[in-house]
Amino acid sequence: MNESTNQLLKPVTLKTNECGNLEIGGCDLAELVEKYGTPLYVIDEATLRNVCDDYKKAFSKYKNVNMMFASKSLCTMATSVILSQEGFGFDVVSAGEIYTVYKSGVDMKKVLFNGNNKSFDELSLALELGVGRISVDNFFELDLLNEIAKSHSKTVDILLRITPGIECHTHEYIQTGHLDSKFGFDLTQIDEAVELILNSYTNLKLHGLHAHIGSQIFETKVYHDEIEILVKEIARLDEKFGLKLDEINIGGGLGVKYTESDCPPSTFEIADVIVNSLTESIKKYGIEPPALFIEPGRSIISTCGVTLYTIGSSKQVPKGKKYVAVDGGMADNPRPSMYQAKYSAEIANCKKDESLQTVTIAGRFCESGDILIKDIELPNPQEGDILCVYNTGAYNYSMASNYNRVQKSQMVIVNNSKSDIIVNRETLDDLISHDVVPDRLK
Numbered sequence: 379m380n381e382s383t384n385q386l387l388k389p390v391t392l393k394t395n396e397c398g399n400l401e402i403g404g405c406d407l408a409e410l411v412e413k414y415g416t417p418l419y420v421i422d423e424a425t426l427r428n429v430c431d432d433y434k435k436a437f438s439k440y441k442n443v444n445m446m447f448a449s450k451s452l453c454t455m456a457t458s459v460i461l462s463q464e465g466f467g468f469d470v471v472s473a474g475e476i477y478t479v480y481k482s483g484v485d486m487k488k489v490l491f492n493g494n495n496k497s498f499d500e501l502s503l504a505l506e507l508g509v510g511r512i513s514v515d516n517f518f519e520l521d522l523l524n525e526i527a528k529s530h531s532k533t534v535d536i537l538l539r540i541t542p543g544i545e546c547h548t549h550e551y552i553q554t555g556h557l558d559s560k561f562g563f564d565l566t567q568i569d570e571a572v573e574l575i576l577n578s579y580t581n582l583k584l585h586g587l588h589a590h591i592g593s594q595i596f597e598t599k600v601y602h603d604e605i606e607i608l609v610k611e612i613a614r615l616d617e618k619f620g621l622k623l624d625e626i627n628i629g630g631g632l633g634v635k636y637t638e639s640d641c642p643p644s645t646f647e648i649a650d651v652i653v654n655s656l657t658e659s660i661k662k663y664g665i666e667p668p669a670l671f672i673e674p675g676r677s678i679i680s681t682c683g684v685t686l687y688t689i690g691s692s693k694q695v696p697k698g699k700k701y702v703a704v705d706g707g708m709a710d711n712p713r714p715s716m717y718q719a720k721y722s723a724e725i726a727n728c729k730k731d732e733s734l735q736t737v738t739i740a741g742r743f744c745e746s747g748d749i750l751i752k753d754i755e756l757p758n759p760q761e762g763d764i765l766c767v768y769n770t771g772a773y774n775y776s777m778a779s780n781y782n783r784v785q786k787s788q789m790v791i792v793n794n795s796k797s798d799i800i801v802n803r804e805t806l807d808d809l810i811s812h813d814v815v816p817d818r819l820k
């Protein structure tokens with residue numbers, strides 16, 4: 379089986395150049411730091427295009443496949459433009475994501491709006507900007523959306539988000555009859571929802587079923603089980619209501635390699651399981667082949683991104699750990715402090731002294747839990763060295779905060795020895811730009 383880009387730890391263009399510095403996309407990382415400062419998110423365009431190619435090749439065996447990039451993993455205008463050029467649609471979860479892809483010139487028909495508590499304003503914006511599909515999550519939303527659609531004199535194209543009763547953990551999964559999840563209709567609630575759509579909610583048109591079973595998935599069998607459940611439901615709804623659903627959206631979730639010990643399956647392997655399972659289930663339950671939608675986020679963008687930090691202070695705890703602090707941390711990458719996510723890193727500048735030390739990389743934020751990497755071996759890390767943390771393209775910038783009133787970091791894209799800013803670093807004035815001091819306090 380071919381290796382795919384999501385199985386790599388580092389961007390495809392990463393190498394050590396003649397100066398002994400790391401480079402990505404032909405750009406020397408030490409030079410990038412000199413030019414833009416740190417912390418700096420760097421996106422490698424070649425890796426991103428490679429990943430998109432992998433996906434397109436891997437799924438070419440099924441004739442009607444639609445790739446929807448899960449924007450919540452990284453939502454910027456420039457990356458939206460690239461993904462749109464590569465033929466991807468977008469899975470969005472907020473007014474902010476809808477607006478970002480809209481302003482990027484994305485074909486809004488290829489946008490699907492998800493979420494368990496979409497607001498009146500968000501649903502209205504989705505209708506106004508012509509979002510192609512809304513995945514309705516619950517009974518409250520069916521009612522709300524139908525009212526909004528009526529007031530716009532529109533028929534809205536929807537999917538039903540269902541909870542197929544499969545829960546994934548990274549290396550194992552459990553299957554339960556009724557999964558306790560905040561997302562989607564339970565399998566036992568589908569009929570009631572369909573009856574409402576067919577009989578009462580005349581401004582809603584149901585096209586298919588949608589599920590998403592988890593994230594950072596290494597197990598291929600869960601997709602097989604998920605597809606079987608979705609196809610079986612489609613066949614059952616046809617039999618019971620004469621309803622012809624021709625779209626099946628299986629969500630995202632394919633894993634990536636954060637550390638050497640992670641071995642995610644390749645995109646090709648996952649695609650084979652998905653396409654074979656779908657073909658098998660179509661035969662078994664006797665339905666017309668539906669259009670298949672997949673929504674990868676992490677496995678598209680994670681490997682494309684690295685974060686560069688400058689090392690500052692160090693602290694040797696007597697008889698304990700050595701802490702090496704960087705100029706970022708939980709505000710630009712909340713994943714380690716939020717769920718003990720692991721990362722790999724290297725020093726990006728040439729090191730004369732290569733004696734390895736085991737150190738813990740501490741962030742600069744005022745929380746003891748702000749630790750980026752525990753116990754990593756690095757060649758004599760010193761003040762002024764540049765630390766390059768791999769696999770930070772997904773769920774880093776998109777989860778970033780202004781904790782400690784620190785400005786959000788800049789993001790650049792590199793390709794063919796050129797670097798371009800795609801997100802500007804926030805300024806101090808940006809930070810206070812939304813503050814208001816009432817007159818009576820002055």
Ligand SMILES: *Cc1c(COP(=O)(O)O)cnc(C)c1O
Pocket residue numbers: 448450451469492589590592593594629630631632673674675676677
């Ligand atoms: C988060 C999410 C995705 C993307 O998940 P990844 O693990 O980043 O691939 C896709 N679909 C839905 C509905 C999601 O909530």
